[in-house]
Amino acid sequence: MATLVLDGLRKSFGKIPVLHGVDLSMPSGEMLVIVGASGCGKSTLLRLVAGLEEPTLGKIILDGVDVAARDPADRDIAMVFQNYALYPHMSVFDNMAYGLRIRDMPKAEIERRVTEAAGTLELSALLQRKPRQLSGGQRQRVAMGRAIVREPKLFLFDEPLSNLDATLRVTMRAEIRRLQRRMGVTSLFVTHDQVEAMTLGDRLLVLHKGQAVQLATPMEVFNRPANTYVAGFIGAPAMNLLPAKLAQNGRAAQLEIGPTIAFADGPRAGADGRELIVGIRPEHLHLDPAGFVLPVDLVEPLGSETVVIGKLENGQMLTIKLPCAGVSDTSLRVGISEQHLHVFDAQTGLRLEGGLSAVPSS
Amino acid sequence: MERRTIFPGTAFPIFLVLPQLLLTVVFFLWPAGQAIWSSMTRADPFGIRTQFVGWENFQDLFTDPLYMDSIGRTVVFCTSVATLSMGVALLLAVCADREIRGRGWYRIMLIWPYAVAPAVAAVLWILLLHPQIGLVGRALNRHGVAWDYKLNSTQAMAVVIGASAWKQVSYNFIFFLAGLQSVPKAVIEAARMDGAKGWFRFRTVVLPLLMPTVFFLIVVNFVYAAFDTFGTIQALTQGGPGKSTETLVVKVFRDGLINLDVGGSSAQSVVLMFGVIMLTALQFRFLGKKSDE
Ligand SMILES: Nc1ncnc2c1ncn2[C@@H]1O[C@H](COP(=O)(O)OP(=O)(O)OP(=O)(O)O)[C@@H](O)[C@H]1O
Ligand SMILES: [Mg+2]
Numbered sequence: 111m112a113t114l115v116l117d118g119l120r121k122s123f124g125k126i127p128v129l130h131g132v133d134l135s136m137p138s139g140e141m142l143v144i145v146g147a148s149g150c151g152k153s154t155l156l157r158l159v160a161g162l163e164e165p166t167l168g169k170i171i172l173d174g175v176d177v178a179a180r181d182p183a184d185r186d187i188a189m190v191f192q193n194y195a196l197y198p199h200m201s202v203f204d205n206m207a208y209g210l211r212i213r214d215m216p217k218a219e220i221e222r223r224v225t226e227a228a229g230t231l232e233l234s235a236l237l238q239r240k241p242r243q244l245s246g247g248q249r250q251r252v253a254m255g256r257a258i259v260r261e262p263k264l265f266l267f268d269e270p271l272s273n274l275d276a277t278l279r280v281t282m283r284a285e286i287r288r289l290q291r292r293m294g295v296t297s298l299f300v301t302h303d304q305v306e307a308m309t310l311g312d313r314l315l316v317l318h319k320g321q322a323v324q325l326a327t328p329m330e331v332f333n334r335p336a337n338t339y340v341a342g343f344i345g346a347p348a349m350n351l352l353p354a355k356l357a358q359n360g361r362a363a364q365l366e367i368g369p370t371i372a373f374a375d376g377p378r379a380g381a382d383g384r385e386l387i388v389g390i391r392p393e394h395l396h397l398d399p400a401g402f403v404l405p406v407d408l409v410e411p412l413g414s415e416t417v418v419i420g421k422l423e424n425g426q427m428l429t430i431k432l433p434c435a436g437v438s439d440t441s442l443r444v445g446i447s448e449q450h451l452h453v454f455d456a457q458t459g460l461r462l463e464g465g466l467s468a469v470p471s472s
Numbered sequence: 473m474e475r476r477t478i479f480p481g482t483a484f485p486i487f488l489v490l491p492q493l494l495l496t497v498v499f500f501l502w503p504a505g506q507a508i509w510s511s512m513t514r515a516d517p518f519g520i521r522t523q524f525v526g527w528e529n530f531q532d533l534f535t536d537p538l539y540m541d542s543i544g545r546t547v548v549f550c551t552s553v554a555t556l557s558m559g560v561a562l563l564l565a566v567c568a569d570r571e572i573r574g575r576g577w578y579r580i581m582l583i584w585p586y587a588v589a590p591a592v593a594a595v596l597w598i599l600l601l602h603p604q605i606g607l608v609g610r611a612l613n614r615h616g617v618a619w620d621y622k623l624n625s626t627q628a629m630a631v632v633i634g635a636s637a638w639k640q641v642s643y644n645f646i647f648f649l650a651g652l653q654s655v656p657k658a659v660i661e662a663a664r665m666d667g668a669k670g671w672f673r674f675r676t677v678v679l680p681l682l683m684p685t686v687f688f689l690i691v692v693n694f695v696y697a698a699f700d701t702f703g704t705i706q707a708l709t710q711g712g713p714g715k716s717t718e719t720l721v722v723k724v725f726r727d728g729l730i731n732l733d734v735g736g737s738s739a740q741s742v743v744l745m746f747g748v749i750m751l752t753a754l755q756f757r758f759l760g761k762k763s764d765e
Contacts, residue, residue, distance in 0.1 A: 182665050183668065188665060208668070213667060
């Protein structure tokens with residue numbers, strides 16, 4: 111149970127910069143999920159906090175103390191690795207007890223903690239087994255157990271569920287969340303799974319090319335993505351990002367594909383003709399006899415919903431999620447829900463909020 | 473996927489295997505058979521008549537206190553060589569496993585001694601250790617250490633152990649380095665996160681994972697020390713002073729080719745042959761086990 115502050119954390123491997131200054135402040139007990147594309151520096155960030163890599167610059171303040179120069183052994187942080195990294199030559203019990211024995215904990219206390227963790231994680235019957243005699247899911251739980259018996263200041267998870275099958279992943283996801291809440295241990299959780307990102311964390315940190323692009327609650331990130339990258343990254347299927355121009359004194363966007371849509375949440379700053387990117391989630395497009403024509407490229411029925419991918423004449427792809435089955439596979443007429451537009455600047459990619467700044471008088 | 477070519481008939485396949493069979497027969501089976509035969513014979517003092525004596529040579533051998541001494545000496549020698557060369561090699565491998573500058577060169581240099589012929593290596597050691605002309609030998613004597621491995625049996629033993637171990641360090645180093653590199657990095661990192669440091673981490677996590685390599689090398693080093701060090705010992709001390717560095721292989725040579733007791737010497741080499749066969753079987757079992765996992 112500790113607070114964590116990252117202050118201008120930078121990391122370069124040789125001359126190649128990987129993290130360009132990450133700032134972060136976590137209250138005690140928070141679960142922060144880090145998402146981002148492969149290679150954006152998620153693992154590197156986690157390993158810096160763990161102490162497995164040395165930061166090029168910046169502070170890592172754990173409970174008010176800068177631990178950036180400390181050995182990982184002296185940070186009191188537990189980490190769950192993607193491939194579990196269990197000690198192959200030790201029994202499940204010894205795997206979990208190893209970190210406690212190092213701390214010279216009394217035998218009875220070690221016994222108590224390991225037995226309790228094993229009970230919670232349904233490992234009680236497996237305590238004498240070696241890791242190679244366990245299934246993937248069981249190994250994952252041992253790795254979890256090894257972290258929780260330590261009762262550390264901080265949990266670090268590096269995609270701990272990515273090697274599990276879909277069903278097990280759902281169960282373990284809930285289990286991790288429950289354990290973390292109950293223990294109240296401040297946690298960093300790296301994933302590139304959309305659902306994990308949305309459901310697991312109190313807050314979400316989106317990393318892009320070594321930069322923190324947005325830090326907010328999952329719903330906030332989903333509803334008000336800070337830029338086009340976040341907009342395209344969070345949400346599945348991905349948001350449609352359409353080039354457009356500001357029109358009607360900043361009160362509407364003239365889409366390149368044809369229709370002009372008025373902003374429901376107020377005008378945007380700038381002169382008419384300003385280049386924009388308009389983001390529309392697939393679920394915010396609907397069938398509309400008065401809408402524009404969309405030639406269908408591909409229909410993906412998902413059971414309760416249908417995802418239609420269309421290709422417009424200018425080559426622009428458009429994804430629509432419809433709450434019904436049996437749609438035409440040649441062409442559709444599509445309308446846009448005005449309430450759910452996301453507007454970004456075409457140059458910077460940054461989000462433009464509606465109604466906040468005055469409409470220029472020109 | 474299996475890829476093999478099957479040759480028709482019997483003549484052609486036999487023709488293909490023949491060279492290898494011939495080599496095995498001429499250089500192994502034939503002399504081994506001869507050794508077994510002559511280990512059961514005894515020649516008269518003038519070498520004119522040989523006579524079949526059955527197990528008598530072996531009975532003599534195992535009641536001979538000199539032979540027992542030689543066995544004891546060989547055990548001490550082998551244990552020392554294996555311990556020393558494996559210990560040093562492990563230390564060097566641990567250093568080479570770290571991220572250090574120029575480790576490519578460091579590794580190549582460490583592998584060199586393996587390529588040096590025993591006689592050449594021995595000459596180098598003599599040039600270093602000789603009491604009158606050797607660099608180290610002269611320095612020792614100058615500083616009041618009575619150094620002469622040609623007279624002092626303890627020093628002689630130390631020299632042959634050192635020289636033999638030195639030659640084997642490269643081999644052990646390669647295996648230890650490979651062993652260390654196959655220890656998953658994440659497991660070491662997990663141990664670091666768990667709070668394990670330095671020697672403790674090495675002892676509780678790395679070493680247990682290295683045990684298959686250690687067992688394998690123990691067998692290999694014993695075989696090496698017992699049978700492959702003849703060249704080194706012969707060139708350095710010829711088994712002397714007295715019998716102080718006379719291991720079993722050296723004794724075979726001395727008794728057979730210098731003292732011309734062909735029967736006794738053959739009996740000794742037959743005993744050694746069984747030793748090699750047993751150690752090799754052991755080694756195969758370890759190798760087999762390793763590939764099973
Ligand atoms: N030890 C290293 N030496 C050099 N470059 C490295 C090292 N470790 C990571 N990198 C580089 O740093 C960048 C970020 O790597 P990192 O492992 O943090 O990505 P990630 O976000 O965890 O990706 P993934 O989702 O695939 O795990 C990558 O471009 C990688 O090539
Ligand atoms: Mg990663």
